[in-house]
Amino acid sequence: MGGKVTCTLGEIKNRADFIVYWGGNPAECHPRHFTKYTLTQKGKFVPNGRKDRTMVLVDIRETPSARAADIFLQIKPGKDFEILTTLRALVKGHRVNEASVAETGLSIEQLRDLADRMKQARFGVIFFGMGLSMTRGKHMNSAAVLMLAAELNAFTKFVTMPMRGHGNVTGSDMVMRWSTGYPFGVSLCRGYPRFNPGEFSTVDLLVRGDVDAALVLGADPGATMPQPGIDHLARIPTIVLDPKVTHTSRLARVHITTAATGISAPGTVYRMDEIPLPLRPALVSPYPTDEEVIRRIREAVAKKPAWAQRPAAMAPTN
Amino acid sequence: MLRITGGKVYDPANGIDGVVKDISIADGRIVAAVDGGRVIDARGMIVFPGGVDIHTHVAGAALNFARAMTPENHRQATAFLHTPERRAGLGGQTPTTFATGYLYAGMGYTTVVEAAVPILSAKHTHEELRDTPIVDKGCCVLMANNEIVLDLLEAGEIERAKEVVAWLIWAAKGYGVKAVNPGGVTAWKWGKDAKTLSEPVVGYSNVTPAKIIASLAHIVDQLGLPHPLHLHCNNLGVPGNVATTLETMKVLEGNRAHMAHLQFHSYGGADWHTMRSEAAAIAEYFNAHPNLTCDAGAILFGNAVTITADGPWQHLLHQLTGKKWGNLDVENETGCGIVPYTYKGSNLVNAVQWAVGLELLLLIDDPWRVFLTTDHPNGACFWRYPEIIHLLMHADVRRERVKKLPAKAQSRTTLGDLDREYSLLDIATITSAGPARALGLANKGRLGIGADADLAIYNEKPDGELLFRYPRYVIKGGEIVVEEGEIRKMSEGREFIVQPTYDGAIEEYLRPLFQQYYTMSFENYPVELERLEGADVRQLDGHG
Numbered sequence: 001m002g003g004k005v006t007c008t009l010g011e012i013k014n015r016a017d018f019i020v021y022w023g024g025n026p027a028e029c030h031p032r033h034f035t036k037y038t039l040t041q042k043g044k045f046v047p048n049g050r051k052d053r054t055m056v057l058v059d060i061r062e063t064p065s066a067r068a069a070d071i072f073l074q075i076k077p078g079k080d081f082e083i084l085t086t087l088r089a090l091v092k093g094h095r096v097n098e099a100s101v102a103e104t105g106l107s108i109e110q111l112r113d114l115a116d117r118m119k120q121a122r123f124g125v126i127f128f129g130m131g132l133s134m135t136r137g138k139h140m141n142s143a144a145v146l147m148l149a150a151e152l153n154a155f156t157k158f159v160t161m162p163m164r165g166h167g168n169v170t171g172s173d174m175v176m177r178w179s180t181g182y183p184f185g186v187s188l189c190r191g192y193p194r195f196n197p198g199e200f201s202t203v204d205l206l207v208r209g210d211v212d213a214a215l216v217l218g219a220d221p222g223a224t225m226p227q228p229g230i231d232h233l234a235r236i237p238t239i240v241l242d243p244k245v246t247h248t249s250r251l252a253r254v255h256i257t258t259a260a261t262g263i264s265a266p267g268t269v270y271r272m273d274e275i276p277l278p279l280r281p282a283l284v285s286p287y288p289t290d291e292e293v294i295r296r297i298r299e300a301v302a303k304k305p306a307w308a309q310r311p312a313a314m315a316p317t318n
Numbered sequence: 319m320l321r322i323t324g325g326k327v328y329d330p331a332n333g334i335d336g337v338v339k340d341i342s343i344a345d346g347r348i349v350a351a352v353d354g355g356r357v358i359d360a361r362g363m364i365v366f367p368g369g370v371d372i373h374t375h376v377a378g379a380a381l382n383f384a385r386a387m388t389p390e391n392h393r394q395a396t397a398f399l400h401t402p403e404r405r406a407g408l409g410g411q412t413p414t415t416f417a418t419g420y421l422y423a424g425m426g427y428t429t430v431v432e433a434a435v436p437i438l439s440a441k442h443t444h445e446e447l448r449d450t451p452i453v454d455k456g457c458c459v460l461m462a463n464n465e466i467v468l469d470l471l472e473a474g475e476i477e478r479a480k481e482v483v484a485w486l487i488w489a490a491k492g493y494g495v496k497a498v499n500p501g502g503v504t505a506w507k508w509g510k511d512a513k514t515l516s517e518p519v520v521g522y523s524n525v526t527p528a529k530i531i532a533s534l535a536h537i538v539d540q541l542g543l544p545h546p547l548h549l550h551c552n553n554l555g556v557p558g559n560v561a562t563t564l565e566t567m568k569v570l571e572g573n574r575a576h577m578a579h580l581q582f583h584s585y586g587g588a589d590w591h592t593m594r595s596e597a598a599a600i601a602e603y604f605n606a607h608p609n610l611t612c613d614a615g616a617i618l619f620g621n622a623v624t625i626t627a628d629g630p631w632q633h634l635l636h637q638l639t640g641k642k643w644g645n646l647d648v649e650n651e652t653g654c655g656i657v658p659y660t661y662k663g664s665n666l667v668n669a670v671q672w673a674v675g676l677e678l679l680l681l682i683d684d685p686w687r688v689f690l691t692t693d694h695p696n697g698a699c700f701w702r703y704p705e706i707i708h709l710l711m712h713a714d715v716r717r718e719r720v721k722k723l724p725a726k727a728q729s730r731t732t733l734g735d736l737d738r739e740y741s742l743l744d745i746a747t748i749t750s751a752g753p754a755r756a757l758g759l760a761n762k763g764r765l766g767i768g769a770d771a772d773l774a775i776y777n778e779k780p781d782g783e784l785l786f787r788y789p790r791y792v793i794k795g796g797e798i799v800v801e802e803g804e805i806r807k808m809s810e811g812r813e814f815i816v817q818p819t820y821d822g823a824i825e826e827y828l829r830p831l832f833q834q835y836y837t838m839s840f841e842n843y844p845v846e847l848e849r850l851e852g853a854d855v856r857q858l859d860g861h862g
Contacts, residue, residue, distance in 0.1 A: 003643040004644055192408065
């Protein structure tokens with residue numbers, strides 16, 4: 001189990017005739033998703049735009065996104081994994097226990113209909129949001145949706161994509177991957193990259209009080225972390241780089257105001273489909289860019305004597 | 319300034335075969351003589367031009383996808399510790415960018431070509447190459463499933479297609495043109511493939527894979543690109559694909575072409591149970607057709623990660639193995655698939671594959687036309703090249719290994735009957751001089767006056783594998799980057815790009831198509847030259 005079957009957003013625009021949003025509210029959280037990529041655009045192989053596409057929304061409550069959907073499926077909270085697993089069985093023509101389906105908030109007929117529509121699509125896609133990936137079941141839910149999409153390829157073309165947000169989080173993932181091999185939750189304490197989500201992820205390190213200094217860049221953990229993590233940030237020397245004063249700035253020892261990337265600083269941002277876009281600043285800022293501040297800190301640190309002994313070089317072993 | 323004295327020099331480009339001579343270096347180049355500077359006493363050592371890898375996957379969206387998909391591999395990978403000179407990183411099947419530079423340099427390689435770059439994410443590829451230290455780099459840009467190009471071929475507008483190809487190469491800041499499973503990746507966008515060369519591609523009526531191959535090879539030659547069309551044939555990995563490969567080579571008559579990872583395209587048999595080597599048939603045709611070069615794409619037993627733009631093949635491999643599957647279709651251009659894989663000596667198919675790679679290297683007569691690769695990380699990791707060199711140099715070692723293969727596999731290959739042994743000069747040719755010439759890199763792969771001072775100096779030991787695994791010194795651009803097995807200097811490499819001539823009016827043709835089909839504005843599509851570090855631009859005068 002594992003992997004991901006996906007594509008860039010232009011493939012959706014040009015080909016997708018069956019679009020599922022699961023555990024997300026794009027109408028409010030990704031307001032241009034419908035109009036730029038998925039629903040209303042006329043694509044190369046869906047020339048009539050919205051008329052050529054069917055949209056399904058799966059969520060625990062009726063959000064404004066439901067108005068855009070052809071089919072809205074309201075499910076019981078925490079039942080995503082059960083529904084996805086049932087769909088995987090139905091897609092493959094396996095028998096399912098109808099009694100346990102009743103607990104999900106959907107009927108077996110609704111699920112059969114969804115499975116059939118998925119198989120009959122010419123090009124289908126499931127976008128999944130944090131309502132799926134951060135609810136009960138967490139990464140198992142993500143694995144189930146990824147498997148469902150992968151298995152549908154035995155019948156038709158089907159892809160899936162997480163609805164990522166929070167600024168350039170995808171860009172951060174990409175750089176971490178090519179420089180350390182891992183997307184997040186990386187520890188360099190032993191001089192080489194190690195990965196263990198739950199142990200080395202920021203929230204866990206802070207909640208356990210394992211770190212004795214923090215540099216916060218392009219994020220506001222003071223607004224989103226659990227309270228023990230926030231308390232720890234206030235206890236240790238915390239440095240914030242941000243164009244504006246954030247919740248974290250208020251509990252930090254140092255706040256350095258930087259130019260806003262994309263407005264007054266150049267850079268690169270990655271879309272949710274991992275395609276990079278150049279940012280061209282429209283304004284001039286009196287403040288330095290994030291990059292310049294980090295570079296100057298790094299240069300100052302480099303002048304200090306190394307605290308660790310120089311390790312011996314390593315040669316390939318396997 | 320630097321002088322290397324007393325070493326036995328192997329310089330195939332200048333016909334120098336193990337002659338003891340001094341080499342002088344100044345300003346990053348090889349010169350006739352220098353006065354002063356450091357002297358390396360290379361007595362008892364052999365001196366090679368720095369290695370050139372003509373086909374590898376070390377940077378870009380697909381490889382970065384593979385890195386994220388295989389954290390379990392990284393745990394077993396060689397760790398590179400952070401030092402004041404060196405960045406931290408991980409080796410293994412999909413090394414991190416910094417580790418990639420260290421591992422290549424540590425093996426005596428100084429130039430690498432990333433063989434599959436989608437234009438839409440080329441910015442990302444160049445960012446990774448920028449973080450790949452020491453080695454010089456170049457990119458081959460994916461074209462054979464680009465729908466704007468295919469639409470022009472459908473309409474018979476070959477001249478305009480040429481302009482578009484020229485524009486796209488420059489937009490991607492590429493060095494060469496790559497074709498992967500021509501027509502098949504486009505068909506995969508509908509879950510289909512292109513299995514024959516003569517049937518129209520799904521969604522087209524006039525465009526066949528044969529037409530795409532012939533047109534692109536012609537366009538590449540017309541544009542005067544230094545490297546010919548870099549071709550990954552249809553039906554990769556499938557038993558019986560020898561017919562497709564031979565047909566493809568016939569289509570290429572009259573044009574130059576480089577056949578990538580030929581091992582994966584040289585199989586006979588009707589299914590997995592009857593699969594056999596057809597390396598002899600491929601080599602026979604290849605030997606008689608000097609318009610072609612190839613790289614081996616050899617496999618070695620052990621863990622690998624298969625990464626290719628060939629989406630349909632990867633779906634099949636996922637279904638065959640049940641291993642995890644990554645797939646990334648790139649709008650209007652290409653796709654990619656990723657499946658981790660383990661080659662086993664006890665498996666009939668893998669055993670035949672292992673033999674085919676070596677057979678091709680031994681049956682193709684001219685070492686200037688067949689190059690050492692493993693299609694890293696598909697057949698094996700690039701840092702295992704010394705194992706293959708050892709097998710090429712020792713027929714007895716090969717025979718011992720063949721005896722350990724399953725009996726059925728032994729009957730499907732002629733590897734055990736081949737007596738040829740590579741000389742050191744042959745090794746220098748297939749790892750450096752040959753690929754440099756096929757790439758049109760005039761200052762690489764040779765040690766004559768004026769060449770780039772990229773050298774690898776090895777101890778002269780009998781064991782081929784150890785000999786090439788640990789160079790004593792590696793010199794890149796005149797600087798000693800590896801000394802006594804240690805990375806000494808973290809220099810930055812250059813990036814080779816070509817600028818073909820094209821009529822600027824082609825942008826007015828492309829812009830409306832682009833706004834219609836893509837999800838990025840036209841102005842944001844080309845890679846900015848400033849994004850590259852050490853860009854080495856070659857202007858081409860062939861009119862586009």
